[in-house]
Amino acid sequence: MKQLVVLSGKGGTGKTCLTAAFAHLAATGPWAEQVVLADADVDAANLELMLRPRLLAAEEFQGGKVARIDPAACTACGICETVCRFEAIVAHDGRFAVDPIACEGCAACVHHCPEGAISMHPELAGHLYHSESRYGPLHHAGLLPGQENSGKLVALVRQRARGQALAERRELVLVDGPPGIGCPVISAVTGADLALVVAEPSVSGAHDLNRTLDTLAHFRVRALVAVNRADLRPAASDEIEARCRERGVATVGRVPFDLAVARAMVAGEPVTANEPEAAASRALREVWERVSAVLRGAA
Amino acid sequence: MIDETRCTRCGRCAEVCEYHALAVVGLRVLVFPALCHGCGSCLRVCPEGAISERQHGxxxxxxxxxxxxxxxxxxxxxxxxxxxxxxxxxxxxxxxxxxxxxPGIDCTLEIRDAPPGASCPVVETMRGADYLLLVTEPTPFGLHDLRQVVPIATELGIPAGVVINREGIGDAAVAAYCEEAGLPVLMRIPMERRFAEAIAAGRTLVEAAPEYGPAFRELLATIRATVAPAAPVALAAAGGGGR
Amino acid sequence: MKVAISTTGEGLESPFDSRFGRTAAFCLVDRASGEWTRHENPAQAAAGGAGVEAARFVVGLGAGAVISGAYGPHAFATLAAAGVEMYLAPADPDLTVAGALALLQEGSLRRAEAATHAGHHGSAS
Structure with missing residues (x-):
């Protein structure tokens, strides 16, 4: 069983569109019936918008604990406010309350409250979903607005996808990863067999790409790079590919800027299914051929 | 940092740490800086005063x-x-x-560029702002992400307005949502290849299309009028991925 | 000596789980008598520091050795400090808890000499 994670240095590079196209190409090619999909970009869980899956099950996801002050026991001494380093204790008319968004869950206030008026409570942070898409089972999640802890949720989504792949002997787990380099990304890449980084030929593209590649190197995950919207700045695309060569990272192709991608998004279809002959679709098929060859080689 | 000469291995520090950044095993106290959130609980509960902090960049x-x-x-x-x-x-x-x-000129406008999505760093960027400008696109993705961020604006009690970027690529669902949610659409920027090329090259939209200058000035004036005329304004711009 | 073996299931015939910090459970087996007990891993859904919490948990169970598939830096440091032997078994979907134990008994499991991967939270140390 192989785990492929699709990543990007920042949002909006077309990562999810590419993942949806991969799901389509994998499930309609030699990996048919072998794919399990995971949307690990839980802050912007968009893969389902392109795959329109049928929901099979939903369950609540408890996030970190946050403090709660029992107003009946609180004597408004204000000690909690002085020990909190996250400005999560707010005073209102001489009463104190916890701002659950600012609370980091450290429980310092709990340990210091002389009245024992503060306790920790897990907060509903979001939901885990299990769905069936045209291209295979999909594990995804939704965070409630303003919730953190997406690293933990990412780990759970991946764990579910991996578990189903192992149980049903499916060969490929395709993960739509979160953008950036923070906790959710780390959670999405650790233990993956291969990462495909979607780069953009923008001014910050090379910089964003480098940070993502540093993260992958740090966690010893093999990386491949594809350049999306490459024709918007061919010289910058050349530079990205040259930088990759210097780092010993293989590049697997260029996808052109193509309005067919946006049309497919609105239609709720992968572009390779919606307009198979569009320039972007042709390029994506080539990219997928190269990525899947590497995946098989890594077997 | 643990002062080993004062530490009695009582384990109180590891007990109070919600992040498992400390472990007392046998005769050793292990500290894992990467897990530490810097809440200070361990040093406050240590009966021997054996724990001190150092900066971890x-x-x-x-x-x-x-x-x-x-x-x-x-x-x-x-x-x-x-x-x-x-x-x-x-x-x-x-x-x-x-x-x-x-020097000598007062700052009256602070613009914060928020991360995408609706997670903790986004909320922290928005907190304390006077106005939120939500940048989205007229697609199911844009709508999905907008629906995540709007409740946060409501909860923080900060007025918000929407900019629809890449107008023309999608459908009218975002505009319909804005109307239903009572969010003003302050600006629409059409999808044009020359904009995409300019942004990729690190130029601003106004540099690529100077005719947009007045529209951006008007946008800022509208926001200032909404907040409190002449007061310093902290403006947080948030959106989905790369809008 | 007691051995803690990471597992996704309920007992000796359940699948071996190659994760340590976020394994579903540990099967604690007495090598001499063969008696075993199952212990839910409290760190499975930890927000962070799962390796440390799981390591403290198995140390608390009195395990002298652990069989798992990988040890992050925090788990490794904690188990090493407690003098717990760490063995590596392959991430084979057909491997059961009893199978992993048999491999240990016949001496064919490798000892982990260092953390097998960087931490989930990316400690640079």
Whole structure:
């Protein structure tokens, strides 16, 4: 069983569109019936918008604990406010309350409250979903607005996808990863067999790409790079590919800027299914051929 | 840091740590800086006063002045660090970040560029702002992400308006949602290849299309009028991925 | 000596789980008598520091050795400090808890000499 994670240095590079196209190409090619999909970009869980899956099950996801002050026991001494380093204790008319968004869950206030008026409570942070898409089972999640802890949720989504792949002997787990380099990304890449980084030929593209590649190197995950919207700045695309060569990272192709991608998004279809002959679709098929060859080689 | 000569291995520090950044095993106390959120609980509960703190760098703040005379400050997280929120929080409080670009001239507008999505660092960026400008696109993705961020604006009690970018590529669902949610659509920017090329080349939209200058001035004037005329404005711009 | 073996299931015939910090459970087996007990891993859904919490948990169970598939830096440091032997078994979907134990008994499991991967939270140390 192989785990492929699709990543990007920042949002909006077309990562999810590419993942949806991969799901389509994998499930309609030699990996048919072998794919399990995971949307690990839980802050912007968009893969389902392109795959329109049928929901099979939903369950609540408890996030970190946050403090709660029992107003009946609180004597408004204000000690909690002085020990909190996250400005999560707010005073209102001489009463104190916890701002659950600012609370980091450290429980310092709990340990210091002389009245024992503060306790920790897990907060509903979001939901885990299990769905069936045209291209295979999909594990995804939704965070409630303003919730953190997406690293933990990412780990759970991946764990579910991996578990189903192992149980049903499916060969490929395709993960739509979160953008950036923070906790959710780390959670999405650790233990993956291969990462495909979607780069953009923008001014910050090379910089964003480098940070993502540093993260992958740090966690010893093999990386491949594809350049999306490459024709918007061919010289910058050349530079990205040259930088990759210097780092010993293989590049697997260029996808052109193509309005067919946006049309497919609105239609709720992968572009390779919606307009198979569009320039972007042709390029994506080539990219997928190269990525899947590497995946098989890594077997 | 643990002063081994004073530590009695009582284990109280590991008990109170919600992040498992400390472990007392046998005769040793292990400290894992990457897991520490810096809440200070361990040093306060240590009966021997054996724990002290040292700074653990997770990122870097920097500031400068753009060619146009604006102060530009940024926080950059070190690779492999998990938490961006403390960096956002520190940047908001860092005095040099808001020093006037031209001495003697008061800063009256602070624009924060928020991360995408609706997670903790986004909320931290938005907190304390006077107005939120939500940048989206007229697609199912844009609508999905907008629906995530609007409740936060409501909860924080900050007025918000929407900019629809890449107008023309999608459908009318975003505009319909804005109407239903009572969010003003302050600006629409059409999808044009020349814009995409300019942005990729690191130029601003107004540099690529000077005819948009007045529209942006008007946008700012509208926002200022909504907030409190003549007061300093902290504006946070948030959106989905790369809008 | 007691051995803690990471597992996704309920007992000796359940599948071996190659994760340590976020394994579903540990099967604690007495090598001499063969008696075993199952212990839910409290760290499975930890927000962070799962390796440390799981390591403290198995140390608390009195395990002298652990069989798992990988040890992050925090788990490794904690188990090493407690003098717990760490063995590596392959991430084979057909491997059961009893199978992993048999491999240990016949001496064909490798000892982990260092953390097998960087931590989930990316400690640079």
């Amino acid at each position: 997770i990122g870097r703040l920097s500031t400068g002045v753009t060619a146009g005379g604006c102060r530009l400050s940024q926080g950059l997280m070190h690779v492999g660090e998990p938490m961006a929120t403390p960096i956002v929080r520190a940047l908001k409080r860092w005095p040099p970040a808001f020093a006037p670009a031209v």
